[in-house]
Amino acid sequence: MDYQHYVVQAGDTLYKIAQAYSVSMSELIRLNNLQHPDRIYPGQVLLLPAASEQPVPMTIPEPYFTYAAWLYEAYAGKDSELSAMTTYLYQAVVFDQPEFDGLLRPIAFEELNHLEQLGRMLRHLGVDPRYGSFHSGHWIDWRAKYLRYTNDLCTALEQNMEDEAKAHRGYLELCEKIPIPEIQTVLSHMAADEERHYHAFLAAKQQFCAPCEPAPIPEPVPEPETPAGPPEDGEAG
Structure with missing residues (x-):
C-alpha cells in the first residue's frame, strides 16, 4: 500500500x-x-x-465515537465486563468449592458473552475493540489491579452484588443515551442478565452469610398520583 x-x-x-x-x-x-x-x-x-487507493470503509460519524467511548468503559474499563469475568474466575479458583464453582463460573461465562457483544458493538461503531477505556480524555489500558481481590466469601458476594447492581443501572442508562435500536436491544438484554446475577449472589449471601441489607436494584419510579380536587357541594370533606 x-x-x-x-x-x-x-x-x-x-x-x-x-x-x-x-x-x-x-x-x-x-x-x-x-x-x-x-x-x-x-x-x-x-x-x-495514498489517493490512488481503492475507497476505504465508511467514515465514522462523530457522535459514534462518543458512543464508543461510553461502551469502552463497560467493555474494559475499571468496572467492566472484563473485570467482572476475571474477578469471578479468580473467586471460583480461590474458594474452590462445588457450590461456589457452580455459581461463579456460569456467571463468568455470561460476562464473557457480554464482553464479546460489546466488542461487536465497538466494531459496528468503527473502532478497535482493544482492552481499555478513556479516562479524562486519555486512553488507559485495562489493568489486573481493577479486580476486587478478597479471600473472604461474604465480602466477595457483597462486592459482586454491588458491581452487578451498578452494571444493571449502567446498561439502562446507555440504552437511553445511545439512540441505535440494535445496540439498545442488546444492552437491554444485558441489563436483565446483570439483574439476574445480582439476585443469584443475593441468594448465596443469604444462605452462607449473616443477614444484612443488600444493595438494592433500582425500581421504576411510579407516576405521582394527581391530587383530588375540592369536594363538590354536599360531599364530605
Missing part, C-alpha cells in the same frame, strides 16, 4: 482529517498506532492512504 504524509494543522481533529481524506478514523488510528486518538497536535505527521 502506498502512503502520503499529512502535517496536522491548528484546529484539526482526527474526525476532520478522516472526512477530508475519505478515510475511516479506525484506519487512521491503526496506521499511526495512535494510543491517544483524542490528542493530536500541530506539526504532528500522520500517515494517510
